[in-house]
Amino acid sequence: MTGTLRYRRPDVSSPPDRFPDYRSTELRAPQQPRIVIPQTPTETTGPVDCWDRLMGHAFHDMTAQHAGEPIGQRIHVSGRVLDEDRRPVANTVMEIWQANSAGRYIHSKDGWNAPLDPNFAGAGRVVTDAEGRYRFTTIKPGAYPWGNHKNAWRPAHIHLSLLGPAFATRLVTQMYFPDDPLIEIDPIANAVPMPYRQRMVSRFDLDTTEAGFALGYLFDVVLKGRDQTPFEDDHDE
Numbered sequence: 001m002t003g004t005l006r007y008r009r010p011d012v013s014s015p016p017d018r019f020p021d022y023r024s025t026e027l028r029a030p031q032q033p034r035i036v037i038p039q040t041p042t043e044t045t046g047p048v049d050c051w052d053r054l055m056g057h058a059f060h061d062m063t064a065q066h067a068g069e070p071i072g073q074r075i076h077v078s079g080r081v082l083d084e085d086r087r088p089v090a091n092t093v094m095e096i097w098q099a100n101s102a103g104r105y106i107h108s109k110d111g112w113n114a115p116l117d118p119n120f121a122g123a124g125r126v127v128t129d130a131e132g133r134y135r136f137t138t139i140k141p142g143a144y145p146w147g148n149h150k151n152a153w154r155p156a157h158i159h160l161s162l163l164g165p166a167f168a169t170r171l172v173t174q175m176y177f178p179d180d181p182l183i184e185i186d187p188i189a190n191a192v193p194m195p196y197r198q199r200m201v202s203r204f205d206l207d208t209t210e211a212g213f214a215l216g217y218l219f220d221v222v223l224k225g226r227d228q229t230p231f232e233d234d235h236d237e
Contacts, residue, residue: 015191022187062124062138070120072101072139074214080132084225088132095161096124103144155182172232175219176201192230199229
């Protein structure tokens, strides 16, 4: 990803700022129309081939960051980052963060009574290759309760952040897993209307499943256009 590419999302696939079933949006949604401030070249351009120097080495195997093996089902997640014409977007950074197999984050505000895993930090980073491909190895996250409503549980998911050509062009989405019954009753997932919600659900893939080691899931990220992936952050300009 180079130059000053800007990705404008079609409103039909975008989650709204205010979605009453997702209670916290009532408090944080803007009360007034947005004021568009034009971005300058310093905000829309950035490193093209020096991410390692800027951020350190990528770490794609989130199961091999500590002295021991993390607990849970190992999975490989792979796919491509594509533009609106399904052309590969090369050399773009994807950051990953997630809960552990018990549904617990390593975060001071996560007070749920589920075990932490000393061998799993829940964070990784990969860079797409010349064909826009990425791949990382991790543990399938668990579901967890949250305080949105009575007996509310978030489906298993992985957060993906794409930086693009600069930090100001960051896009964020969530990847869910197929056949998870919690997706249909989750207010965050349901803030994205159908059929666009299905674009956030990965596909099980036997070809990328590693025999005796890890299940494989495919998840392509499309930055713009008819097949665009729904994103949490709005970067209209």
